[in-house]
Amino acid sequence: MNGGWRALLRLLAVQGTWNYERMLGVGMGYAAEPLLEDLKTVDPVRHGEAVVRSAEFFNCNPNLAGLALGATARAEYEAVPGPQIARLRTALCSPLGALGDELFWAGLVPALVGLALVAAVLGAGWWAILGLLVVYNLVRLATALWALRTGFDAGMRVGSAIGASWIPRAVERVGPVAGAAVGLALPVLAGWYLRGFGAVGIIGALAVAAVGAAVTRWFGPSLTSVRFALLAMGLLVFFRWMGL
Amino acid sequence: MTALAPEAVLLLLIWGTLVALDLVSVPQAMISRPLVAGTVAGWLAGDTEAGLRVGALLELFALDVLPIGAVRYPDYGPAAVAGAALAAGAPWELGLGLSVGLALVLAVLGGWSLKQVRRWNARAIQRRTAALAAGESGAIRLLQYGGIARDAARGALLTGLGLLAAWAVARGVQLDRQTAVGLTLVAIGTALAAAASGAVRSAGRGARLRWLAAGVAAGTLLAVLR
Numbered sequence: 351m352n353g354g355w356r357a358l359l360r361l362l363a364v365q366g367t368w369n370y371e372r373m374l375g376v377g378m379g380y381a382a383e384p385l386l387e388d389l390k391t392v393d394p395v396r397h398g399e400a401v402v403r404s405a406e407f408f409n410c411n412p413n414l415a416g417l418a419l420g421a422t423a424r425a426e427y428e429a430v431p432g433p434q435i436a437r438l439r440t441a442l443c444s445p446l447g448a449l450g451d452e453l454f455w456a457g458l459v460p461a462l463v464g465l466a467l468v469a470a471v472l473g474a475g476w477w478a479i480l481g482l483l484v485v486y487n488l489v490r491l492a493t494a495l496w497a498l499r500t501g502f503d504a505g506m507r508v509g510s511a512i513g514a515s516w517i518p519r520a521v522e523r524v525g526p527v528a529g530a531a532v533g534l535a536l537p538v539l540a541g542w543y544l545r546g547f548g549a550v551g552i553i554g555a556l557a558v559a560a561v562g563a564a565v566t567r568w569f570g571p572s573l574t575s576v577r578f579a580l581l582a583m584g585l586l587v588f589f590r591w592m593g594l
Numbered sequence: 595m596t597a598l599a600p601e602a603v604l605l606l607l608i609w610g611t612l613v614a615l616d617l618v619s620v621p622q623a624m625i626s627r628p629l630v631a632g633t634v635a636g637w638l639a640g641d642t643e644a645g646l647r648v649g650a651l652l653e654l655f656a657l658d659v660l661p662i663g664a665v666r667y668p669d670y671g672p673a674a675v676a677g678a679a680l681a682a683g684a685p686w687e688l689g690l691g692l693s694v695g696l697a698l699v700l701a702v703l704g705g706w707s708l709k710q711v712r713r714w715n716a717r718a719i720q721r722r723t724a725a726l727a728a729g730e731s732g733a734i735r736l737l738q739y740g741g742i743a744r745d746a747a748r749g750a751l752l753t754g755l756g757l758l759a760a761w762a763v764a765r766g767v768q769l770d771r772q773t774a775v776g777l778t779l780v781a782i783g784t785a786l787a788a789a790a791s792g793a794v795r796s797a798g799r800g801a802r803l804r805w806l807a808a809g810v811a812a813g814t815l816l817a818v819l820r
């Protein structure tokens with residue numbers, strides 16, 4: 351796989367041109383360029399068509415984009431008909447999005463952040479921050495490398511390769527870890543912030559938390575947690591200004 | 595807010611730009627997490643503890659967000675930088691609420707600015723449709739670098755605006771002790787609500803919910819024993 355390392359580096363910026371029309375498309379085209387270089391000398395016409403296809407609409411979790419990138423690049427070298435490659439790209443959007451989002455945004459990130467918050471509060475300081483960054487980046491870089499290689503090796507059979515891989519099992523396992531880590535962090539942080547405020551302050555803050563959790567759940571997206579926080583702060587300042 | 599030397603302001607501006615880029619464009623290394631962005635900003639502003647307090651509280655808000663696809667979400671990175679700069683040098687019980695309030699406004703503004711950058715990216719692509727249809731690799735590279743440059747400019751502008759707002763708030767807003775403490779308590783309460791809502795929503799009804807409950811029980815025990 352010539353140009354693999356350059357493609358891997360470019361995948362780190364796969365969302366650099368994120369937009370509402372092609373989403374990751376142009377970023378995928380940018381990452382595909384080093385992989386398709388050899389095709390230029392072998393079949394320049396095919397290379398031109400491959401470049402066009404590589405930058406068309408695409409969307410998935412950025413950490414698993416390498417699977418689609420590797421698979422489509424391999425398919426271009428194997429002279430698979432263009433419409434079939436386009437269908438493969440489209441078919442990969444949803445599963446790679448769902449698996450990647452579950453694995454990273456809903457799993458690994460909250461798990462590591464929860465643990466880092468607890469460690470920071472318990473006095474680990476910079477080590478907590480460093481641990482979060484090192485572990486996350488090791489996992490995501492290893493995943494990106496695996497994804498690119500697996501995609502390129504599997505080509506049009508990438509769907510089966512994903513199904514047989516470690517990804518679905520990891521998704522199942524990381525969710526409970528994330529739940530436990532965030533659950534652990536919540537009371538520890540509450541204790542860290544509220545210690546020293548006295549009973550009235552603690553009850554007041556916990557009451558705000560209970561009301562906030564209830565009303566944001568009740569109103570849904572129209573009253574996000576940030577809107578509720580700004581509203582509550584605004585009301586407090588208003589009431590204090592009124593002399594209450 | 596402590597008086598910041600020009601070098602410190604410049605470093606905060608650079609840091610804010612980097613964390614804004616990290617959120618979506620490049621390299622998504624998680625330096626944009628408010629815990630990281632805020633703590634480093636606090637250190638740059640001369641008060642690591644204040645940065646950690648602001649960053650950790652904003653992190654609770656950020657745990658309520660899943661940055662999936664086209665969803666519009668707040669940009670907590672530059673917001674944490676400005677919040678940490680405002681909180682630096684003040685007793686945290688008095689400064690945390692106001693700093694987090696400012697940071698939340700900036701985070702919402704950051705989310706809006708991200709949407710504008712995405713629209714500008716789409717317009718840039720429309721202008722180069724012919725080159726893309728012709729398979730010109732140079733056009734793809736230009737679009738990519740342009741998109742990253744737009745996001746960097748967004749981050750620099752947002753951080754600069756945030757630091758300016760922090761300076762203005764520090765100079766112009768004088769709160770009595772009760773109001774300042776009240777704001778801090780409201781900030782803590784709403785942050786806990788955000789994280790709890792996000793955790794319950796993500797947990798669903800399966801094993802994750804049971805692990806969440808077990809984590810809360812262990813965390814409560816740990817908090818009591820400390």
